[in-house]
Amino acid sequence: MMKIKKNLMWLLILALAAWSCNSQNSKNGSSETADSTVVALPVSNVRHPDWSKNANIYEVNLRQYTSQGTITAFAEHLPRLKEMGVDILWMMPVQPIGEKNRKGTLGSYYSVRDYKAINPEFGAMEDFKTMVRQAHELGMKVIIDWVANHTAWDHAWVTAYPEFYDIDSTGSMYAPFGWEDVVQLDYVNDALRDAMIGEMKFWIEEADIDGYRCDVAGMVPTDFWDRARRELDEIKPVFMLAEAEKTELLIDAFDMDYGWHFHQLSNLIARGDTSATVIAAYFDNLAGTFPQGAYKMNFTTNHDENSWNGTVHERYGEGFKTFAVLMATVPGMPLVYSGQEAGLDKRLEFFEKDPINWKNYPLKDFYKTLLDLKHSNQALWNGDFGGKYVPVKTDNEAVVAFTRTKNDHSVLVILNISAQPHDVTLQGDAYAGDYNDVFGNKKITMRDNHQLRLEAWEYRVYDANAGGL
Structure with missing residues (x-):
């Protein structure tokens, strides 16, 4: 996804310029046209879990979290994270990683070989269930990363159900976007849809998780996600995060999507490529286009940004805390990535072991202040529960x-x-x-x-x- 986003960077600048002009024209009363039809704002039909209204989210890079890299070792941090104000734990994929065409020594989290198992690198299923139970006892929720667009090449479906996979002009299965360690699924097949929803139900019924962060959600048909949400909600109210910025996903399927445009805008501002005045134009445009009631996730970093585009220190310089404050106070749910409370100043390896140096958590009080304010001040709550910019x-x-x-x-x-x-x-x-x-x-x-x-x-x-x- 990162190459795609980079290619859109300068298009974003042009779009923001257009937003700014449109916003100004509207305020000057010059936006009238021969066709004065008012376009209705889309409305989200999703019923957010009540606990999400003033929640924040924390991404867990399990492999790099501790020297052991295990679920049990991570669980020792749960009380600390609760004290810091964390509400939702987003676990990067916990399933076994494919060996065929594997990248690096340990492989990519996002090359899933078995949807219903735990990566032995991280521990056992009982370890995971125990961690979820401990998080729940502390009042936190757990969502896991879900990779529905593709599987590892050595996933059992490749041989047992080849019809689940898309084929190219030569009749061969293929890797999407050149991601050579994974193979593209084909959602034209109804049996695949049934099977994938069954795999998703497993984790809610078996491990009592609270929802999913769905990888490259925009590459999977929206009607699949709509059905998945309905069926998952029948088990328990779930929280769904889309790695996408696509309006239709927020109508019936997802609670929240990524604030990619705002994130990229913040990087442009930090580099001096555009003025901070476009922030107001961005939120003016968002107010007229974003589905009413939906949530937007704001962030200065995540696993993709840190590993591939640079640390917050590289991208924001001395202003990294200023932009963290911005992301935590504008409309949306703030994300904290593993190690930010330690002032993470290196790009974590993605396919190798590279533990975080926690350094006694020098920024924990900074993030605690922001996250506690999110809880206590209704103006900062998510979606329609909070105030407008x-x-x-x-x-x-x-x-x-x-x-x-x-x-x-x-x-x-x-x-x-x-x-x-x-x-x-x-x-x-x-x-x-x-x-x-x-x-x-x-x-x-x-x-x-x-x-x-x-x-x-x-x-x-x-x-x-x-x-x-």
């Missing part, structure tokens, strides 16, 4: 400021998106009021046309939570 105008393009409000809860976020200090005036009075400085741990009153000075990459998050929870 409302930009605050400033006299400095390097400074991004916005508010979000829900019921009697609100936040004011001010970010210097530059490597230089700046003086700035927040224009107007819509944000004025009394707040708690979340990171400064002090009270502050913001007045009309408030002036302040921000150091390079400085971030301020002000919390007004009148009602409490």
